[in-house]
Amino acid sequence: MERTVSAADAMVTAPGTGTPLLDGMPRQRTAPLPVAPTPPRIPAYAPAARPGARALGLLPTPADTPFTLGYAAVLVVTSLFARYADPSLVHSLYQESSTDVVHLVRSPVLVLVASALWIAGGLTSSYALVFLLVLPALERRIGGRRTAFVFLLGHVLATLATEIPVGLAVLAGHLPGSSLHRLDYGISFGVAAGLGALAGLLPPWPRRAVLTVFGGILLADLIQFTDPLSNWGHLLSLAIGIGTWPWVRRWQRTARQGARAHG
Numbered sequence: 001m002e003r004t005v006s007a008a009d010a011m012v013t014a015p016g017t018g019t020p021l022l023d024g025m026p027r028q029r030t031a032p033l034p035v036a037p038t039p040p041r042i043p044a045y046a047p048a049a050r051p052g053a054r055a056l057g058l059l060p061t062p063a064d065t066p067f068t069l070g071y072a073a074v075l076v077v078t079s080l081f082a083r084y085a086d087p088s089l090v091h092s093l094y095q096e097s098s099t100d101v102v103h104l105v106r107s108p109v110l111v112l113v114a115s116a117l118w119i120a121g122g123l124t125s126s127y128a129l130v131f132l133l134v135l136p137a138l139e140r141r142i143g144g145r146r147t148a149f150v151f152l153l154g155h156v157l158a159t160l161a162t163e164i165p166v167g168l169a170v171l172a173g174h175l176p177g178s179s180l181h182r183l184d185y186g187i188s189f190g191v192a193a194g195l196g197a198l199a200g201l202l203p204p205w206p207r208r209a210v211l212t213v214f215g216g217i218l219l220a221d222l223i224q225f226t227d228p229l230s231n232w233g234h235l236l237s238l239a240i241g242i243g244t245w246p247w248v249r250r251w252q253r254t255a256r257q258g259a260r261a262h263g
Contacts, residue, residue: 067144068135075131075187079123094118094185099159101167101180116155120186127188134191138198142251147194150244154193154237159184162233184230189237192218196241197248214238 062069082090096103097114104111119128139147166182169175195214199207218238222231 065136065139065144067148068132068139071135072132074117075119075128076123078117079119079128082118083122094183095181097185098182099163099184100182101163101170104160104163105167112156112159115159115185116152116187116190118185118187120188127186127191130195131187131191134194134198138194138201138248141198141201141255142248143255146248146251150197150241150248151190151194153244154196154240155187155190157240158189158193158233158237161236162229166229182229188230189233192234192237193241193244196238197244198241200242200245200248201252211238211242 097111097118099111099115119125119131121127135147135151138150142150163182163184166175166179170177170179192214195210199210202210215235215238218231218234222228222235225231
């Protein structure tokens, strides 16, 4: 007895899909299996930084500017002492700390260090403000030891470059012997060198603006001829800072690479 096969029974379906295929036809394409959509990745919630937090992040901290804050603390102490101590004692200390020719010949290292412990004009001096703006920014970019090196480089070289000609002029008879005891102390040479170095790490337009404004102020002081040796020293120390651009740029790259490696 023959079994009658209906068209529905003879229908062949695609494996795993149930899709009917035509019997007796060549192999036909089948629709791919449906794939469940991948749920979108939801990023972790990161709250936006508050404006106050961003502003606080610009302030120097002991972690990122130890040299600047430590040095600033010393300068605050010496400035308060100079303001409230006996004037005759303060003047005597200024004289002993002066980087004049006589002291440079007797004890050059001691007097070069001691002269950098005072701020000429005290805490209200313009160089005190520049110190607080420039040195933290430079230290964050190249580190504390390198910032100290730039500061001392400007302080020492500009001092020697202005005082050695005085000694030679006295020996030649062009200046009186009293010029050997000239009162000279303060942080201005080191600060000017730091500003010159920092300018090399800025974008072109801010760099030009900083150098134009600060250089113009120094030139105006020199034209007034009130203190030509100090005025020349400030220009020299600014030029010394500019001369460190290859170093500070390389140091900044090194510091960034180190930060990425530890991050």
